[in-house]
Amino acid sequence: QVQLQQWGAGLLKPSETLSLTCAVYGGSFSGYYWSWIRQPPGKGLEWIGEINHSGSTNYNPSLKSRVTISVDTSKNQFSLKLSSVTAADTAVYYCARGSSAVAAGGSYYYYYMDVWGKGTTVTVSS
């Protein structure tokens, strides 16, 4: 059974860089999109970005200028860096495995995130 274990610094000062890593255990690393999602206190989920095993990335346009997602296939790990953090970046950060394919019949696609990390609380405060 695939499990995601994530870690990183939980307390940052404004202008610092957030850095989190997610390790994939018990399954294949290739063939999936590996995503980061965040959830500010009391708010909904926000997709940050994703990477596949070959290093191809997609980022949320609203965060793109500050986000870098990288992959280390030798360790089955992927990482998130978010620069110049402010209090607005305070959130629980999750890593997740995403799958996408064409549905039977060819007229629809599907996409879902079926495995999630437990989340890391990141607080930005001076």
Next chain:
Amino acid sequence: SSELTQDPAVSVALGQTVRITCQGDSLRSYYASWYQQKPGQAPVLVIYGKNNRPSGIPDRFSGSSSGNTASLTITGAQAEDEADYYCNSRDSSGNHAVFGGGTQLTVL
């Protein structure tokens, strides 16, 4: 702003049926996936694809889609179903994932 729109809150009497909806242009091309999130926990996938349930998800959860609207139906809601529910898909370009704003479900 989210490209997927959900009602902020819905309530259902214990044992009754409730439908949670999600609207967005990308849902004309993508099936929505649905996640249940309880306080202090990570989201859990409950429906994906046309109407697929991951292992361990009760069969009272089902999904459907019509036009630009996806629906999650809970038939015979239980107290343990009280949670926040989020829909998820790709955007119209297909290059980004998006979430709905979430629906808080209360079981009365």
